[in-house]
Amino acid sequence: MNDEEKADEIEGRRYPRRPIVGVGVVVVRGDRxxxxxxxxxxRQGQWSLPGGAQELGETVEEAGRREVLEETGLHLERVAPLTVVDLIDRDEAGEVRFHYTLVDLVASSVTGExxxxxxxxxAVWVSFDDAARLPLWNETHRxxxxxxxxxxxxxFDE
Known part of the structure; x- marks a missing residue:
């Protein structure tokens, strides 16, 4: 998808008729x-969890695995549900400008950097303590x- 198509896609997400489902993945390796x-x-330029929109016909887990692979090249091992967050942004008139339902997963990675x-x-590994000091979105900290x-x-204990 080129930049113009991406802009159209983002524009098409404004003032939606229904929520858009997104997936975020907390990928852990040891204490990082x-x-x-x-x-x-x-949020261009900001640190975030890997993730993105779920595609039609894809499970939430498949979407999480695909997004992590696309954004970082990492393959995930174990994946588990963590939480669901609704992100609703209203304009000055109170109309819903954006509405995302974000499904967050937690996963461990298998191979590579x-x-x-x-x-x-x-894309970088950071300790949980260092991540807590970064200027992340409040929901990401939570x-x-x-x-x-x-x-x-x-x-993930057996």
Whole structure:
């Protein structure tokens, strides 16, 4: 998809008739979490979790795996649901400008180091403590805290 098609797609998401389902993935390796620097709107230039819109015919898990692969080149091992967040933005008149239902997953990666691609300008591993000090979206901080707690509770224990 070229830049013009991307702009049209983003424009088509304004004032939607129904929510758009997106997926975010907290990818962990040991005590580190994967963050991407967004290369395109929305929140271009900001650090974020890898993710994007779910495509028709795709499960949430498939969407998460595809987005992580597209943005970082990493293949995921275990994937588990974490939380659901609604992001609703209203204009000055109170009309819904954007409405995303974001399904967040937590996952462990299998192989390799992240290589930024697709919508990601950069992709890096950071400790959970360092991520907590970064200027991330408030929901991202909350989601990272939730993931850290679930992992300490043994989310992926056999």
């Amino acid at each position: 979490v994967l963050l991407i620097r967004r290369g395109k709107p929305p 992240p290589q930024a691609a697709g919508d990601a300008a950069d 989601i990272l805290g939730m993931a850290r707690t679930r992992l300490h509770e043994g989310l």
